[in-house]
Amino acid sequence: MDLTQTADVEAFRAAARAWLADHVPASPLPSLETREGFAAHREWEARLHADRWSVVSWPEEYGGRGVDLVRWLVFEEEYWAAGAPGRVSQNGISLLAPTLFDHATPEQRARVLPPMASGEVVWAQAWSEPEAGSDLASLTSRAVRTDGGWLLSGQKTWSSRAAFADRAFGIFRTDPDAPERHRGLTYLMFDLRAPGVTVRPIGRLDGKPAFAELFLDEVFVPDEDVIGEPGQGWRIAMSTTGNERGLTLRSPGRFLAAAHRLTALWREQGDPADTALRDRVADAVVGARAYELFTWAGASRFAAGGAVGAESSLNKVFWSEYDIALHETALDLLGADAELADGEWAEPWIFSLAGPIYAGTNEIQRDIIAERLLGLPKGRR
Amino acid sequence: MRFLPTDEQSDFARTLRSLLGTAQVPAAVRAWADGEYGPGLALRSRLAGTGLFALAAPEAYEGAGLLPLELSLGFVELGRAGAPGPVVESAAASVLLSELGDEALAKRFLPGLVAGEAWATLTLPGESGGGPYALDADAATYCFTVSGAGELRPAAPGDALRSTDPARRLSRLAPAGGEPLAAGPAVARAARAAGLWARLLTAAQCLGVAEALLERTVGYVKQRTQFGTPIGSFQAVKHRLADTLVALEFARPLVWAAALSLAPGDVAAAKLRCGEAAYRAAMTALQLHGAVGYTEELDLSLWLRKARPLRDAWGTPSACRAEVLRSLTPGRR
Numbered sequence: 001m002d003l004t005q006t007a008d009v010e011a012f013r014a015a016a017r018a019w020l021a022d023h024v025p026a027s028p029l030p031s032l033e034t035r036e037g038f039a040a041h042r043e044w045e046a047r048l049h050a051d052r053w054s055v056v057s058w059p060e061e062y063g064g065r066g067v068d069l070v071r072w073l074v075f076e077e078e079y080w081a082a083g084a085p086g087r088v089s090q091n092g093i094s095l096l097a098p099t100l101f102d103h104a105t106p107e108q109r110a111r112v113l114p115p116m117a118s119g120e121v122v123w124a125q126a127w128s129e130p131e132a133g134s135d136l137a138s139l140t141s142r143a144v145r146t147d148g149g150w151l152l153s154g155q156k157t158w159s160s161r162a163a164f165a166d167r168a169f170g171i172f173r174t175d176p177d178a179p180e181r182h183r184g185l186t187y188l189m190f191d192l193r194a195p196g197v198t199v200r201p202i203g204r205l206d207g208k209p210a211f212a213e214l215f216l217d218e219v220f221v222p223d224e225d226v227i228g229e230p231g232q233g234w235r236i237a238m239s240t241t242g243n244e245r246g247l248t249l250r251s252p253g254r255f256l257a258a259a260h261r262l263t264a265l266w267r268e269q270g271d272p273a274d275t276a277l278r279d280r281v282a283d284a285v286v287g288a289r290a291y292e293l294f295t296w297a298g299a300s301r302f303a304a305g306g307a308v309g310a311e312s313s314l315n316k317v318f319w320s321e322y323d324i325a326l327h328e329t330a331l332d333l334l335g336a337d338a339e340l341a342d343g344e345w346a347e348p349w350i351f352s353l354a355g356p357i358y359a360g361t362n363e364i365q366r367d368i369i370a371e372r373l374l375g376l377p378k379g380r381r
Numbered sequence: 382m383r384f385l386p387t388d389e390q391s392d393f394a395r396t397l398r399s400l401l402g403t404a405q406v407p408a409a410v411r412a413w414a415d416g417e418y419g420p421g422l423a424l425r426s427r428l429a430g431t432g433l434f435a436l437a438a439p440e441a442y443e444g445a446g447l448l449p450l451e452l453s454l455g456f457v458e459l460g461r462a463g464a465p466g467p468v469v470e471s472a473a474a475s476v477l478l479s480e481l482g483d484e485a486l487a488k489r490f491l492p493g494l495v496a497g498e499a500w501a502t503l504t505l506p507g508e509s510g511g512g513p514y515a516l517d518a519d520a521a522t523y524c525f526t527v528s529g530a531g532e533l534r535p536a537a538p539g540d541a542l543r544s545t546d547p548a549r550r551l552s553r554l555a556p557a558g559g560e561p562l563a564a565g566p567a568v569a570r571a572a573r574a575a576g577l578w579a580r581l582l583t584a585a586q587c588l589g590v591a592e593a594l595l596e597r598t599v600g601y602v603k604q605r606t607q608f609g610t611p612i613g614s615f616q617a618v619k620h621r622l623a624d625t626l627v628a629l630e631f632a633r634p635l636v637w638a639a640a641l642s643l644a645p646g647d648v649a650a651a652k653l654r655c656g657e658a659a660y661r662a663a664m665t666a667l668q669l670h671g672a673v674g675y676t677e678e679l680d681l682s683l684w685l686r687k688a689r690p691l692r693d694a695w696g697t698p699s700a701c702r703a704e705v706l707r708s709l710t711p712g713r714r
Contacts, residue, residue, distance in 0.1 A: 001390070003448060003641060005382050070382060220450040263709060275699075282702035285709065286635070293634035296384040304385070317627050363616070369626055370619030374599050379614030 003296065005074070005244055009321050013074045014069065018050060029085045031347060033208035039124075040165040041088035045119025055093060055117045062109065063117035076248055076299055077253035079187075082258070085100075091161055092116045092123030094249050096169045098240045099187070103228040112189070119291075121180065124162035126170030127237075129155055134364050134381075137182050137234060138173075141216065143172040148223040150174070152190060155215055160358070162212035163201035171233040178231070185233035189225040196220070206350045207340065212326035235310060249359065250319045252292035259288035265333050275348045280329040287322045310372035313365040320355030384637065384661035386454060394454045397431055398473045399464035413465035414547035418520045426445075427630045428464075429497020431455075432662045437475040437578065442491035447479060449578065450640040453585040457636070459660075460589025460691075464682045465548050467517040468694065469500040471476035474525055477533070482573035490523060499523060504554050509569075509576030510696050514542065514551040529571040532561040546686040569668075570628065577643055578655045580652045580695040585636050587655035587691050594662040594684050598622065598669050618669055626663045628658040646708025651699040656692035663688035705712055 005013070029044065030037035048054035049063055057072040060063025067075070069229060085095065099114065100109050115121040132139035140348075152172055169189045178184025192199055196219040201209030228236045266281045294315070302308065304341025327349035331338035340346060356362040370376040386394070404427060409420035428434065436452040438444025445451075452472065457469055475494045476489050492498035499522035505511030506529040518524050518538030526536040536554035544551050599622060602613030612618050632654035639651035663685050667674045674681055692698065 001382055001384060001386055001637060001641065003638065009382070099571055175483055191491065194458050233669065263706075278706065279699070279702045282653075282705045286653060286702075287631075287648075287706055289638075289650055290429055290631040290654060293638050294631055296382065297634050297637070300383050300385045303383075314627050314630055318631055333686070363620070366620040366623035367616065369623035370613075372617075373626060374595075376599065376603065376613040376622070377611050377617075379610065381616065 005070070009074055012071050013078060016075050016078040017082070019053060020078055020084055020372075023047060023316065024084045028083075029305075031208060032086050032088050033204065033210040035164060037086060038161075041085055042119045043121060044085050044124075045087070045089050045169065049118040049150065053371075054089070054119070054243055055097070056259075058097070058113065058117065062113040073251055073253070073295065073299060076251035076254060078193070080251075080253040080257035083257070088161065089116060089119055089122055090249075091125050091165075092121075095125055096189075097167075098124050099227060099236060100245040102239060103187075103236050108227065121167055122161065122165045124155040124159050124165035124168040124212075126159050126162070126168040126190075128158045130157055132157050132253075133158075134361055137185075139171065139173060139185070142176065143186055143188065145174075146220070149220055150188065150226070150357065152188075152196075152216045152219040152221055157213045158202075158212055158358075160209050160211045162192060162214060163198055163209040165192060168214065171237050174230050174233075184231055185232040185237075185238045186230045187227040187333060188221050189214075190219055190221045191228065194219050203272045204350065205353065206347065211364065226334065250323075252288065252295045253327070255288040255322065257292055258323075259284045260325060262330050262333075265330060266290050267289045269333055269335075277329070277332055279330070279361040284322075284326045284329055287318075287326070291319060291322065310368050313360075314373070316359060317356075317365050317369070320352075323324075323352040323355050384634070384642065384670045385448075386637075390451055390454055390472055393431070393451060397428075397433065397455055397458040398461070400427060401458055401464065404462070406462045406464055407683055410463055410465045410683050412616070413520075416519075416550075418457045418662055421520070421603050422446055424464060425466060425497045425500065427461075427497075428698075429495070434471070434475070434497055435495045435625070437472040437650045439479050439487075442479070442487050443495045444475075444491065447476065449581060449643060450637065452578075453581060453640040456582045456585035457589040457592070457663045459566075460586035460591075460687075461593045462644075463506055463590070463593065463687060467500050467515075467521050468581045470502040470516050470521070473505075473575040474503050474510075474523065476578045477503070477525070477527070477575035478559050480574045481533075481563055486562060493522070501525060502554075503527070503575070505572050505576050505579075509572040510580050510700070511572075511576060512694070513553060515554045517550050518552045518554060519550060524554055525567060526556045528556065528569065529574040530549075530666060531565055531572075532556075533563045533568045534561045537676070544690060546690050548687070549690055560612040570658060575600065576695070577645060577648050580701075581636070581643070581648050583691055583695045584632075585614045585637065585653040587659035587688070588632060588636055590684050590688055590691060591625070591632070591655070591659040591662040594659070594666040594688070595625050596680070596696050597681055597684075598625075598662075598666040602669055612669075621669065625662045628654070628661050632658040644708065649696060649701040649704035649708070652696045653698050653705070656701075657713050658700060659688040660692045 031040040032038055045054055047162040052065055056075050058069050059066050099358040129139050143150040143152050171185045171187050174186040175184030196217040198215040200213045202211050204210040262284050330345040337343055371378055404424055407583055409424050413421045433455045435445040436448045440446055471494055478490050501523040502518050502521040503525040504515050505527050524536040529531050534556040536556045538552040542551040560670040602618055603611055605612050635651040635654050639647040673679055
């Protein structure tokens with residue numbers, strides 16, 4: 001057992017660190033949940049892409065460097081430690097791309113991945129509906145067969161990034177008569193500016209339009225934008241939810257960097273007599289380390305041929321609750337300044353509050369942990 | 382980077398688990414609590430047969446070399462089985478004697494500890510992570526104490542003090558007069574190493590205690606029926622157990638990393654999280670068993686009563702948090 005990286009990995013780390021030191025904007029970009037900030041973050045994606053740092057784990061033909069999971073984790077560590085901007089293309093890169101690698105045709109990959117890597121096309125997810133949240137399989141938005149494609153109708157909601165994004169992906173009911181509701185669903189991609197699409201931005205808790213409702217009225221989707229076989233949408237979507245909950249959505253680098261900023265804040269402003277607060281800072285340090293080590297163990301298992309399964313639910317519960325605790329500790333250190341909406345910790349705190357809700361609520365994750373990892377019987381939710 | 386136990390390490394843990402699984406450990410723990418040490422000492426000999434105690438002593442003295450990772454994996458199994466006796470303290474004494482570099486002392490004590498013919502207990506000064514009480518001094522073959530001035534002496538146990546875990550027998554140690562066994566900076570250094578190992582192994586033991594409590598509770602809620610259905614199908618029950626598993630699984634890699642580095646900050650982090658995982662598992666086990674979990678008759682009580690003292694032994698959560706922050710290098714990313 002060892003935690004030391006090879007010289008090759010360390011050389012990769014050094015290259016990433018050097019590039020980031022030269023290119024990370026000196027002052028933070030405006031919030032990516034605003035029109036101006038979204039545009040600035042899109043430019044940053046182009047900057048990353050120009051030097052092949054936007055999707056390091058992808059094959060070179062799509063704009064990546066073809067690196068393994070270990071190097072991706074190292075890149076993330078350096079990325080967040082450098083204080084680099086949030087990733088406006090996150091939904092596409094961490095949710096849609098793994099699905100394309102597993103289930104799309106070569107033609108689809110060649111068409112969709114490069115503009116995703118460059119930020120030219122930013123993707124939004126379209127999973128939830130007003131009546132289908134945790135019980136996603138009850139969704140009713142439908143795709144009806146038409147000449148050369150499908151017509152989408154219905155309503156999607158809580159669609160992250162959709163206020164300013166270009167395209168979206170989701171699952172739609174194509175066979176309302178399927179014997180079982182998980183069947184008869186189809187995974188497809190559509191244009192958010194196509195005729196028949198109405199995007200209504202929704203203000204997040206702080207008022208920023210971080211997500212949107214999508215009203216779809218006979219929106220045409222060509223056959224080439226269906227991923228996998230019609231009717232297989234549920235299986236395809238579920239095969240990559242592990243990515244969202246686990247490794248590729250929230251890498252440890254993010255939390256190591258945040259814990260580092262927190263300890264710096266504590267050294268600067270912490271009252272040495274306040275041992276209760278001191279203990280919470282220590283917990284944040286230990287929590288980031290625990291998450292990092294858990295991830296290295298997972299990456300080792302993965303390298304040895306293991307798969308990411310229900311364990312990703314442990315991950316999701318851990319990081320989402322850790323993230324809130326860390327930000328609450330920062331706010332408590334700030335005292336009266338915690339209230340200032342433009343403070344360094346305010347927006348990240350607001351963002352952290354959504355963690356236990358998105359990517360499958362933590363209640364659903366705990367059910368998965370109990371049933372699939374502990375073997376407890378299914379029951380009423 | 383391969384942050385997983387090797388097949389050999391996993392096999393060693395499995396061997397211990399199967400040995401302990403058939404050794405009637407709960408009966409030995411109850412006997413130990415009554416001051417009957419026979420079954421506990423018999424278990425000690427069988428454990429020695431796996432090479433467990435050799436992992437804290439150099440080869441020159443019948444040991445296998447100092448192997449903190451293998452020993453930690455072994456201590457997870459001891460915790461899981463609830464094994465009685467001064468296991469942590471014996472290993473810490475073994476490390477102390479190994480690190481001293483005094484051949485005569487090492488020859489005198491180590492082979493017996495390695496062979497499972499002797500157990501040791503000890504107290505260390507506060508800066509080495511020690512507390513005021515020695516564990517199981519009346520059952521130990523050797524009692525040692527290291528003073529704040531860096532003197533290692535044999536010691537005699539004072540009156541026994543009852544622990545909230547009856548299988549843990551506490552006493553203060555009175556150092557023997559005359560010449561110390563060893564003295565000086567080397568003793569202080571060796572005591573710090575011993576304290577660090579004691580903290581690491583207690584963390585590993587806590588992890589095993591948490592595993593045992595979770596496993597027993599999962600088993601119970603699957604078979605206990607109320608309102609016509611197993612209580613394990615209720616979300617309120619499931620979610621408590623899920624949280625217990627999350628705490629446990631995120632504590633485990635901290636033990637591995639601490640065993641790899643033996644850095645004080647890493648060891649403190651492991652002890653903090655494992656101690657809390659064990660205590661949390663205990664509170665969950667107690668609540669989900671209901672009234673029967675509150676009885677001493679149910680074997681669950683053997684682990685329930687261990688969780689709290691182990692959480693505090695060789696480094697309270699507060700002391701561990703302070704160590705974590707002390708160990709941070711300012712300016713490091």
